[in-house]
Amino acid sequence: MSDTPFGFGLPPEEPEDGDNGKKKGGQGGSQGPANPFGFGGGSGGADNPFAALFGGMGGPGGEMNPGDLGAAFQKLGQMLSYEGGPVNWDMAKDIARQTVAQGAEDGTMDASVSPGERAAVEEAVRLADLWLDGVTSLPSGAGTVLSWSRAEWVEETLPVWKDLVDPVAERVGAAMGDVLPEEMQAMAGPLLGMMRSMGGAMFGTQIGQALGVLAGEVVGSTDVGLPLGPAGKAALLPGNIANFGSGLGVPEEEVRLYLALREAAHQRLFAHVPWLRSHLFGAVEGYARGIKVDTTKLEDVVGQLDPQHPEELQNALQQGMFQPEDTPEQKAALARLETALALVEGWVDAVVHAAASPHLPSADALRETLRRRRATGGPAEQTFATLIGLELRPRRLRDASRLWALLTDARGLDGRDALWEHPDMLPTAADLDDPDGFVHHEQLDFSELDKMLGEAAGSGTTKPDLTKETGEDGSEEGGKPGGDGEK
Known part of the structure; x- marks a missing residue:
């Protein structure tokens, strides 16, 4: 389990541009103030909600176009409101x-799906469904x-990411808002409103960065399980599939x-x-309900905060003062x-x-x-660790498959x-530790039931109702002398 949901306390590493070594995020490697107004660390790029507003603006020499500057401040006003x-x-x-437009980690750029790629995907999924008919009782x-x-992956999956992330972000945000006493909250209303807006920007920035990177690696709509x-819509990403298969020595159609x-x-x-x-989503909400933030450090910072030195709050944020505690x-x-x-x-897998x-x-x-992709920290593990503090253990996957x-x-x-x-009816974590024991136990249970049903069929009687007891005359009794239906 990750210790830093939403990246609190650990500055997320920015991807490097393989061509020129500059940081991605639109800053073009320019040297400016270290993470002004930043949340969670990092300088420039999508790790900084303010720097993200200005990313990619300016001419070849770095000069700022007045129209671009006006658009940036308009976005800033929208963010704060x-x-x-x-x-x-x-x-x-x-x-x-923006992250998708800048290209994947391997330098490949996003491109529209061609008609030929679309046809190949449709054919592959239809053939896959035909093969699956013989190995599972679940229909297509x-x-x-x-x-x-x-x-398109970003656009189409965003609604589900909202369902997944909002409960956790809301609980963390509520814990942050509980720091000030009620009388101080009334006095600091405008400031708290701005903090909530900035909190939304902080989460949006980190999640947007994570999803943009993930979009460059996923091959379908179910990579994270x-x-x-x-x-009802199966979806694949032909461009990412080609990248995945590159260097494997396997024909592209097989991949x-x-x-x-x-x-x-x-x-x-x-x-x-x-x-x-x-x-699955209920378990995420259960995780969110258990979040408790140690606000001692935040209370100390708020009590000593000098409005003329907002960098004090920034420094405290970078030191992980919002890191949630592990709770039962x-x-x-x-x-x-x-x-x-x-x-x-x-x-x-099976x-x-x-x-x-x-x-x-x-x-x-x-x-x-x-399997190795998971074991070495593939996109699913990294994204879950960033967003909700979950890392899938490859050992569990192998045990479950077995x-x-x-x-x-x-x-x-x-x-x-x-x-x-x-x-x-599903196996538990303990059953994954002992799959043979679970299968043997299930065999015993079902063999006894099959034997009872077989004996009933051989004697010409109907299948017994195992929820009721039968009297000597064959009539159903309720299980008590009054026939009241109770066992």
Whole structure:
């Protein structure tokens, strides 16, 4: 688990431009004041909400166009007058789009999807669905197949990111607002309003930066184990798929098919397990409710703050004074979320491997590549660590995949997939530690039930109602001499 949700206390590293060594973020490497009015550290670029306003402006010599300057101050006024929720999502989207426009970490730029790429993606997803029909009892969940550019991924997934991040940001913001006594809050109303606006800008800046970087790496709408795109729509990013497959020595069509299998498998799960989305997002909200901020340092800073020296507040922010404490509620919620995500990813890993192995010579190599991507801190882990303090443990993914494979052997496709009917039926974190024990226990339970049902069928009687007791004359009794229906 990350110790710094939203990057509090640890200045996020800015990506380097591989061509000229300058920092990304529109400052062009110019030397200016160190993070003026900044939140969370870093200088310039998207790490600074103010610097982001001026990014990319000016002529070749760095001079500022008066029209650009006016537009920047207009944006600044809009930011300070923001009265929305805990995150300034307009700013987050703008910064994410700016980051996408500057290119991915490997220097590749975003581009519109060509008709040929769109056709190849549609064909891959349709073929993937056909292969999945033979390895899972869950029917197709992708009614539509989409091909996205990176900018389109930002636009299409932003609503889900709002659902994911807002509860955490709201709780942290409330903890910050609880520092001042009520009488001081009344006196400092305008200042608190500005602080809320700046807090929204701070969150929006960091989230926009993270999403912009993530958009350069994801290959579909379900890379982080959550349904980020519209329901029933499988989506892949052809440009990022090409980058992912570069250097693997695997034909591009095989890479595309394998990733289409993963996207289509996720879509089946989220389409036909209606409680799964609310279960995952409910765990995030549970994590948010457990957030408690140690405000002692903030109280000291506020009490000694000199209005003529706002850099004191800036320095305190950079030192991590808003770093949330770990609480039992947080740990329990994160454990539930981590286990559920591991089960989702493990199921997808198992069914995709079963579907791909007979058809793709590179299936084993691609499977291991994706597992190592997680183990070395891929985009999913980094983004979750930045936004909500969660890091997926690769060990859980491997254990979950093994458990689903064992269940397939023991109970078949229908018996394995039936565990998704209710969250109480799913394996727990302890079961991931001992998958063989879980499968053996499940076999015993179901073999006894099958035996009872088989005996009832052989004797010509109907299947017994196991919720009621039967009297000597065959009539149903309520379980008590009065026949009142109680056990």
